[in-house]
Amino acid sequence: MTRAQHDYDDIPGTFVFDAERSRQGYGINMFCMSLMKDANRKAFKANEAEYLKKFPLTAEQSAAILKRDYNRMLELGGNIYFTAKLGATDGHSFQHLAALMTGSTQDDYAKMMLAGGRSVEGNRSKTKKPSPGKAKSKPKGRSKKGSKRRG
Amino acid sequence: MPAIGAAIDNGKTEQPYWQRVFAGFEKSKAWMAKAKPDLVIGVYNDHASAFSVEFIPTFALGCAAEFPPADEGWGPRPVPVVKGHPEMASHIAQSVILDEFDLTIVNKMEVDHGLTVPMNLMFGSPKEWPCPVIPLAVNVVMYPPPTGHRCFMLGRAIRKAVESYPEDLRVVIMGTGGMSHQISGPRAGLINSKFDKAFLDNLTKNPKKLARMPHVEYMREAGAEGIEMVMWHVMRGALDDKVNEVYRFYTVPASNTAVGHIILENRRRAAGKGKSARKPARKASRRARR
Numbered sequence: 001m002t003r004a005q006h007d008y009d010d011i012p013g014t015f016v017f018d019a020e021r022s023r024q025g026y027g028i029n030m031f032c033m034s035l036m037k038d039a040n041r042k043a044f045k046a047n048e049a050e051y052l053k054k055f056p057l058t059a060e061q062s063a064a065i066l067k068r069d070y071n072r073m074l075e076l077g078g079n080i081y082f083t084a085k086l087g088a089t090d091g092h093s094f095q096h097l098a099a100l101m102t103g104s105t106q107d108d109y110a111k112m113m114l115a116g117g118r119s120v121e122g123n124r125s126k127t128k129k130p131s132p133g134k135a136k137s138k139p140k141g142r143s144k145k146g147s148k149r150r151g
Numbered sequence: 152m153p154a155i156g157a158a159i160d161n162g163k164t165e166q167p168y169w170q171r172v173f174a175g176f177e178k179s180k181a182w183m184a185k186a187k188p189d190l191v192i193g194v195y196n197d198h199a200s201a202f203s204v205e206f207i208p209t210f211a212l213g214c215a216a217e218f219p220p221a222d223e224g225w226g227p228r229p230v231p232v233v234k235g236h237p238e239m240a241s242h243i244a245q246s247v248i249l250d251e252f253d254l255t256i257v258n259k260m261e262v263d264h265g266l267t268v269p270m271n272l273m274f275g276s277p278k279e280w281p282c283p284v285i286p287l288a289v290n291v292v293m294y295p296p297p298t299g300h301r302c303f304m305l306g307r308a309i310r311k312a313v314e315s316y317p318e319d320l321r322v323v324i325m326g327t328g329g330m331s332h333q334i335s336g337p338r339a340g341l342i343n344s345k346f347d348k349a350f351l352d353n354l355t356k357n358p359k360k361l362a363r364m365p366h367v368e369y370m371r372e373a374g375a376e377g378i379e380m381v382m383w384h385v386m387r388g389a390l391d392d393k394v395n396e397v398y399r400f401y402t403v404p405a406s407n408t409a410v411g412h413i414i415l416e417n418r419r420r421a422a423g424k425g426k427s428a429r430k431p432a433r434k435a436s437r438r439a440r441r
Contacts, residue, residue, distance in 0.1 A: 007367045008294075013338030014375045018294040026204055033203040036224055071336060080335035080376075081199040081292060088224050094154070098339045098407055109340060113404040117331070117342025124371050 012126045015074040025077015027056040028065065032082035035089045044089065070101050154406035156264040159271050160229055172410055175400035176272045182398060182414055183273045188323040190236050191284045192309065193266050194385045195327045196291045200263035207293050208255035210305065213286035214240040221261035230267045236283040239316055243285070246312035252305050262286055269327045291328060291379045295366060299384045303362035306388020326386030328379030332408035341374040342409050347401065350380060351413050355396045358387045391417045
């Protein structure tokens, strides 16, 4: 099924965990939740593919989990607070996962954070060019409904 | 692992990196010690601890007598059990549901770092928490969370409930979550200090307008998880329109996020007219989560 379009789809590098992804990713997130128990972590580590059969996952979702493709998991309905439990099961810190998702080394990522983080400039919109003079780019007029809601 | 909590639990608060963060809360702790609330209402979000995706309540009010710290995968945080205030909580539930806020009543719940870390920042690490706490868990994990305006109005309704409670209690309300943070996807690590500071300014001076900010703006400007800031509006709605900003603190980074914190107080205090529920409310903020 194709996703309905939303105003936030325009935000770059971001998979919003919305109701549709929540539906789609139920199996991913319940799998991750199961990793809160030590016995389950051991069973998963003993035979990952076999363990995943206990959950309602598509072939794509299982592959993303087995490959530890965190961005793909998010895209297919995983939520970061859940997928972080998989990272923890692998013994990774959260910052390790964050760096991984950004395609950076943990060291470089940590340095970026110390230097004030990733700038929002140039990172607001996939479609709009960054506007150097203006601090905020507001998606005005994208949809009639959307612009009305501003109070 | 929620980095601030880990720093507290592992005794790292004196390290220079963390010292910068914790030093910002010294005044807050002093304020809290002086405020001596009879009750804290803690507006926070659960992080796949008490609630998975099996059920996702938008507003869940903790009405239990106690709330043990959750095991978030590393064993429960070494913090005291949070004692609730079932009498006030059930009174709030009764009042706000009739005011058309259909919240979920929770009589058994564990609380995670989303609540206990802000409590550490405001109370330190005592053997027992000095007062009861009513947790109000807000869904900000699955989009859409409640609108800022809905949160603000719920804050109003909670205040009305507190004021109609037979006993006159001194109540502090804490909003938590945010500020700038994106911890997921290729854009992780986003920080927008300008947005955060404007948010704090408007929270004090222009709260009603601020509460109308559309969700997409939080996510675009302050990161996908920056949307947690809607929870601050519950706190702000519970206060007077005009408040005094007592204290503010902002720093970047705490691990992957910005940390912001503000204390607001109602102006009319000890004016002796009627029984205004005294609410030095404040909010804490915080933080960071990972």
